[in-house]
Amino acid sequence: MILTSLSEIEHDGCYLFNCIPSGRNSGFKVVRYHSLVIDPGSLPDDLISIAWTASPNLLSYLESDQTNVSTFLGSLDSNFMAVSLEHSIGGGELSNISNGNGSESDSSRVIMAIKHSSRPHYGVQFHPESVATHYGRQIFQNFKKMTRDFGLRKSCLQERKVHSIGKLEKSQVKSAGQCGSASKDLLHTERLELLEPNGSRMLAKRALGKKCLRLRWKKIDNFLCPAVGSEDIFAVLFGHQSGEDTFWLDSSSVDQLIRDTVTFDAMNKPLNNRARFSFMGGKGGSLWKQMTFHLSGQRANCGGTLTTRDAYGSTANNFIKEGFLEFLNKEIESIRYNEKDYEGLPFDFHGGFIGYLGYGLKVECDASSNMAKSSTPDACFFFADNTVVVDHSNGDVYILSLHDELSSSNGDGICGNSTHNSWLLETEKKLLRLGATPPGLLINGKAYAISSNVTRQSFVVEKSKDQYIRDVQSCLDYIRDGESYELCLTTQMKRRVDYINALQLYFKLRKQNPAPYAAWLNFSSENLSICCSSPERFLRLDRDKILEAKPIKGTIARGRTPEEDECLRLQLKYRQVEKDQAENLMIVDLLRNDLGKVCEPGSVHVPRLMDVESYKAVHTMVSTIRGTKKANLSPVDCVKASFPGGSMTGAPKVRSMEILDSLESSPRGIYSGSIGFFSYNHTFDLNIVIRTVILHNGEATVGAGGAIVALSNPEAEYDEMMLKARAPTKVVEDCSQTIYSSDQLDSMQATTS
Known part of the structure; x- marks a missing residue:
């Protein structure tokens, strides 16, 4: 073989x-x-x-x-x-x-x-x-x-x-020529019809669009310092009430980023400039809303129920026949904006939709069905109109606020509602007070020993070791039968967490397992918190219409000394075992195929193949795939062509997902999906949800797995799965030993108000 x-x-x-x-x-x-x-x-x-x-x-x-x-x-x-x-x-x-x-x-x-x-x-x-x-x-x-x-x-x-039939009559020739002209006209008409959907969206946007968003922003130069980091900023601005209804797309591995030497590819795009910015925000502005989506069934084109909650507490339920992704597409396409508003901003998110896409939304992409219904929503997003952005490369902090020009002006473009202006000023004042705060002030909450009558629990893996090994063997059988080349088999582990502070758990996770695509999300109405420390980007679309995927396959621990560390890095780069190489190359080819569906012909390329990126605890083998988006496609079209990420399915994707559904005993839910943003100006950046703790209705869930290829050893695959789950489960175990008081964060927020 x-x-x-x-x-x-x-x-x-x-x-x-x-x-x-x-x-x-x-x-x-x-x-x-x-x-x-x-x-x-x-x-x-x-x-x-x-x-x-x-x-x-x-x-x-x-x-x-x-x-x-x-x-x-x-x-x-x-x-x-x-x-x-x-x-x-x-x-x-x-x-x-x-x-x-x-x-x-x-x-x-x-x-x-x-x-x-x-x-x-x-x-x-x-x-x-x-x-x-x-x-x-x-x-x-x-x-x-x-x-x-x-x-x-x-x-x-x-x-x-034709000539052997005989000479055609002139009328027949004329008729044939007319048919030829008709054919040409028909082809021209078909081409116009192919382009019409985009034009129709533009016309609809002008005629029916009710949102004309304008952006105001302020910048504080060189704000970050050893005494004030992004965690302090989040705690002061959004950490009160345990971070309810807040988000934080958090590059918690920026210590490594700053030491990296940034190089560029042939398209003048940085090759290792990973997650330079962090984005955070909460409920506040008049445009804020939360959108929660549940699939109505588990087959393609089943639609689902969308619950929308606005800034004033009003809630509406609607059945969305076309599904969440098409709804999101229409929402983004309905927004008009002025590019001059964000001139000078070095990042791509200027406000818009922040949240997650659950793995189950694969039925809105290429998959035909899901195995079972997820207990968590299949998608959940905020529309964020007020955002704080941290630039980790130079310490600058940006404060952004969106408003609807049509509803906040008298028709002449002059704003008549100063709510967003006051938020900009108040947020700037809070940050400047934070900068003047003496270092060392406790912001991480007060800890209390848990009472003895609280029963200690541990995580329970949904499958026994023997069952997981049997499933790995089943994957190997499918591979040997030619059904798949690679299968990303996963499982989940769960435990009760009735006494835990989710935000404190995230603070601890980001310290112990820093990652460039980490994230915190809290949806209080769903009793749902997501603590993510993902090192992997799924897909990004920047303002230059460049799509980028960065799959990770192959990992090795950092060394104890600089010499040992460099030796291990070179070992991963030049002596990787055939299995690691196979996993990485298969997913690269799969993602090139996915991007080829939505990129200009000839633009898909691989500027880095099986390169090594270094993080606090590990070196990882990462490949970078890029291409230029076709002009007539939307950001959501690009996501639909590639979701879920190939590194979480295997190759070929559709058949692999079918096999995995038959082997895995419970739905993946948020795990294996994507967290990130869709900016109102048609950019997006999404991660792969791995190394993540899901807290929902008093239960903590951690998903883990690995890519099964023909050379996989079932025992080794089980050990690798447990190893990947170790960091997030350990943080939950540690936090479960103490109860945190949210009052301390509230007092910190009040001090800087």
């Missing part, structure tokens, strides 16, 4: 391999992550082998010195590409197999490509579309030429048939 390794290929000079070298040490290396090989003895006489492995030896990715990580033409879902083509190219074929491979026995060679002896059918048994395949672009270019030549030849044959 082959698992995501490179094989050197030799071929017979067929035009499919035109201008591509052949044989050992030729540089023609291809990615193989299939579980099947062709038995040469089983081939019928009309199928001819045209390419083989040049050597029984397999190469790791890093043994390749010319890996093509630039633009590719697209991505395919099948591991055996069969097409109906015919070509007749005179004088263009290469010579027969070369490079002295005749000494290899036929039994050691694996068939890598075939063609039909008389029909225009070809197939390859490797992945020409993979980011690590050499000469993949050339194969597709050859394929394109073969297609064009076949089309021209077919057209010539058709002409000969």
Whole structure:
């Protein structure tokens, strides 16, 4: 069985391999992550082998010195590409197999490509579309030429048939010409219809849109200092009442970021500038609202119930037939704005929707069904009109406030309601007082020993070790049967937490497990708090319309000394085991496929493949995939094409999700979904919900799992799953030993008011 390794290929000079070298040490290396090989003895006489492995030896990715990580033409879902083509190219074929491979026995060679002896059918048994395949672009270019030549030849044959019928009457010719004109007009009409939805949205936005948002903002230069950090800012501004109805998209690993040297790719985008900004806010402005969505069923197109709560306490329930993502799309498209309002702001979130998408929303994307209903909402978002932004690279703090120009002015653009202005001024005053506060003031709450009559509990894993190992084995069986290449199997562990302060738990989690895509969310009406320490970005769309995904696969602990640390980092980068390499490469190819659906042709590229990023506790192997969004697609369209993140499903995605639904005994809920923002000006940034504690109705839940590939060891996979859950579960256990008083945070907030 082959698992995501490179094989050197030799071929017979067929035009499919035109201008591509052949044989050992030729540089023609291809990615193989299939579980099947062709038995040469089983081939019928009309199928001819045209390419083989040049050597029984397999190469790791890093043994390749010319890996093509630039633009590719697209991505395919099948591991055996069969097409109906015919070509007749005179004088263009290469010579027969070369490079002295005749000494290899036929039994050691694996068939890598075939063609039909008389029909225009070809197939390859490797992945020409993979980011690590050499000469993949050339194969597709050859394929394109073969297609064009076949089309021209077919057209010539058709002409000969037409002329053999006899001479057409002039009226028939005229009629045929009119048909041709009609066809051209029809094609033009169809093109206009394809573009019409975007134009319709623009017209609807002008005619029916009730929101014309304007942004006001203030900046405090170099505010952060050793005595005042982002945690202090959040505690003062939003930490009262245990942080009810607040959000914090928190880059809690910025100590590492500041020490990084930022480099740029060919599109002048920073490659390692991860999570430079933190965004925080709470209930306050007149535009604030909370949207909570529950699917009405567990199949595609089932719709669901949306509950909307506004800033004044009014609540409305509506059935949304088209689903939450389409509702969100319409909300974003209904907003008009002025780009000049945010000129000079170095970040992409200027107000808008902040919350989470649960894993169950996969039925609004490519999945056909969910296994079961989640106990938590399938999506929950705030519309944030007042936001504080922290720039961790230079310590600047920004205060932002949105207002609706149509409702807060007299029609002349002059604001008649100063509520948002007063919030800007009051928030600035609180921050300046905080800056003047003597260091060392307690803001993390007062701790009390828990009473002896409270029963101590521990997490209970929903599956026993034996059952989890059996599930891993089932995954391996599916992989060996060719049903999937990789399956991200997960489970959940739970315990009661009747006596716990959720915000204090998050403060502790961000200290013990800092991460660039960490988040705090509290929805008091749902009795729901989310404490997330995710290191992984799912998908981002910036103001330049560049989409970026950053999947993580492969992790190693930091060293105790600088020398040991560098040795471990290099070990992960250059000596990663085949399993880690397989996991990362498969997900990269999957995400390139996802982005290819919504990006301009030829724009999807991989500026970093299997690179190493360093965090406080670990080094991780991260790849970066980017592309330019198509102009006629919305931000939500991009999310629908890629959700849920491929690193939490496996590859191919749709079939893998079906298999996982059959194996996992409970719904994933928020775990494996995404937390982040959709800005009113059409940017977004979403993480992957991992390393997360969900607190809901007095119960703490932690999800964990791992990618199962053909080389996985069931015992080792169980140990890895438990290891990943260790940090969040330990924080819950620690916090459960003490009761925190929210009064201290309230008094801190009052002191700075």
